[in-house]
Amino acid sequence: MNDYGPFSEQQLSYYSHKIFGFALSKTTHEHNAQDLSQEILLSLYRSLLNGKKIDNMEAWVNTICRYTWSNYLAKEKRHWHYSELEPLSHLCHQDRELLKDIELDKMREEIAYLSRLHREITVRYYYEQQSVEQIAIHLKLAEGTIKWHLFEVRKKLKEALKVEKTVDQLSFNPIHLRVGHSGTPGPNHEPNSYFQSLLTANVCIAIYEKALSIEEIARKLGTASAFVEDEFQKLMKSDLVIESSKGKYRTNFMIETISKIAAESCYFKSKAEELAEEIYSCVSLSLDEIRATGFHGAQLSEHALLWTLLPYAIWEQYLRAIEPAYYEQNSPDERKDGGKYIVDASIVYSDEEYRRDLPDYEIIRKYATNGIKTRGNNLIGGVQMESWWSGMTWRNFDTSDLIDLAQAVELIESDACHNDFDKLVISRLIEKGFVSLNHGKLECMVPFFTFKQHDRLKSILEMRFEESGMTRKLEQIHDDMKALNTKIAPSFMPMKEIIYKSINDGMTIVFAVLEYLTRTGKLALPDEEEKKRLTTLIWRKS
Structure with missing residues (x-):
């Protein structure tokens, strides 16, 4: 079997013409002939899928033509004044058996739904x-x-x-979803682990805008209800799918389409052009004052520090502009799977579709992120941002890395000799790019702040952003994202889901500003070594 199913390209062309001629002779109208031809071709294709041997293909095509024409005429009889309804009594035994198999296959398919x-x-x-x-x-x-x-x-x-x-489009052209999360995942990496199969994604897409029964979903996807039911068990466990009315189900998270991506990206491009240089001034003019706090990593170049302090400042001040009580009130509740998250889902389109439908695609594609990762415990905290400029990879960044770096900083401060365990820790940190070791001298290569130094860092940035009116401008970004998401979300989507997603969507301003600054030459691109540690900042909490 090839791209044309059971036929070669030549056979497909030959029988298509033959079938259309038959249809035109019966309907005497080109439009109706096209409809009938499509039904005949579909019936013929299905009849050959079971792999049964056809001794005389010409005769079989004629049989399918007459069989489908009879069904078509019966179905359309209220629109037709036509007396010809060919009896099938003349069919040979083999043809009768094959037609019987077609009906049985159709019955089995319907039972499966x-x-x-x-x-x-x-x-x-x-x-x-x-x-x-x-x-x-x-x-x-x-x-x-x-x-x-x-x-x-x-x-x-x-x-x-x-x-x-x-035939619903989803049954022969399934859609791919890109799925992530905002918040704390479940113990088994939920919700990402739920979407390992294409079926899961398309179940959620099928019931995104309209609630359907399991049978209706199965028909829409062209799959057995048993498979849909199996997917529902995990999706309903975590409330990603809920029962909206008796026997009807709907998706309970937002799915981004290309039109939403386009609207959001255009907004952030405009905002970056408005705010980027002012934000750059806020941070760069504060650099000497920040360095004066004496944090580890203060010796790094201005270029290296700006790649961390600029995105950190935007992220920190954006979140500070949102009232803590408002943020807490709209944060995700704990789900049955143990996670506290919302799903970040977007339909995956072809590169051709992105380029066609997204204005300034080469610019806005750089707004993509693999995540703003916050890590820590009650003693230490850290943030690392995956971006276009870090290589859009997933750099492992865990609380254990923060603890290791804190240990390395203690070694720097004490100038103590390195034991075997210390050497193992230092080796791991060198590989990550967090420290360097030259001629026996250990040096921190990412900004590492004590509790007081970090508190001072936030105070310096807060003052600069308040003086420039930037805090209110960042707050407006959340308000605008909330308005956009409310407008495009299905009417049944919980407002809490919309608000928390809007808070997270607003963080795109971090990457939009970085794109503008690199495109205009204000911020030089990082080299391969710098990418290892790019946009990583760590602080003590006490």
């Missing part, structure tokens, strides 16, 4: 020949309830077989 209870009752009653009484005993339901379910099953199957099946 049924909900778990309806599937089980159907299989027990029709396939295992169990009585209503036996099924009722096994399922611990009243016999009248079983009879009612059988009636519902018959009605569903009758309607499904009578209606010409339409």
Whole structure:
């Protein structure tokens, strides 16, 4: 089988013309002939998928043409005044058997779409020949309830077989989701671990704008209900999918489309052009005062320090502009899987679509981030930002790294000899780019602040940002993101979800400003060695 299914390209062209000629001769109207041709081709394709040998393809194509024409005419009879309905009594035995198989395959497909209870009752009653009484005993339901379910099953199957099946785009062109999180993940890396399969993503997309039943989802995706039910177990456990009404389900997190990305990116490009140089002045003019605090790493070049202090200042002052009570009130609640997060999900498009639909794509693509990672315990804290300029990789950055660096700083301050354990710690930190060792002299290569020094750093930045009116401008970014997300979110999306997402979306200003400063030459690009430690800052909490 090749890209054209069971046919070669030449065969497909040949039979397409033949089928269209048949359809045109029957309908005498080009538009109707095109509709009929599509149905014939689809029926023909399905008939060949089971792999059965066709001795005479010409005869089989003619059979499918007549068979589909009969169904088409019956379906459209209220629109047609047509007396020709070819009887199928002349079909040979092989053709009859193949057509019977098509109907059986269709019936099996429809049964697969049924909900778990309806599937089980159907299989027990029709396939295992169990009585209503036996099924009722096994399922611990009243016999009248079983009879009612059988009636519902018959009605569903009758309607499904009578209606010409339409193919939803998701069934043959599934969508990929890029999924991350904001907040604290679950113990098994939830929610990211939930989205290892394409099916999970498309279940959530199918019910994003409209609540559907499991059967409706299965039909929309062209997959058995059993697979959908299996996905639902994990998604409902963490409230990523909820039951909005009896038997109807909807996605309970926001999914970004390219139109939302375009609107948001245009906004941040404009904001960066407005704010970047002023923010640069706030930080660069404070550099001597910050250095004077005596933090480890103060000896680093202005270029190296700005790559950490600029994004840190924007991030810190943006969050400071948001009232702590407001932030706490809208932070994620703990989920059943143990995490406290919201899902960051966006549809993945082709590079061609991004370039076509996103203005200034080469600029705004650099706003992407692999995360602003905060780590620490009650003694030490740190932040590291993954960005376009750090290589868009995932650099391991854990609390243990902070503890290791604190130990290295103690060695620097004490000038003590390094034991074997110290050497092991130092080796790990050198590999990460956090320290250097030259001629036996250990040096910190990322800004490391004591509690008082960090407190002073925040005070210096706060004063500069307040004096310039930048704090209020950063606060406005959150308000604007909240307005945008409220406008595009489905009406049933909880406001708490919208607000917390808006807070996190607002942090894009960090990377938009960095892009502007590098594009205009104010901030030189980091070299490969600097990328290891880029935008990493650590502080003691006491």
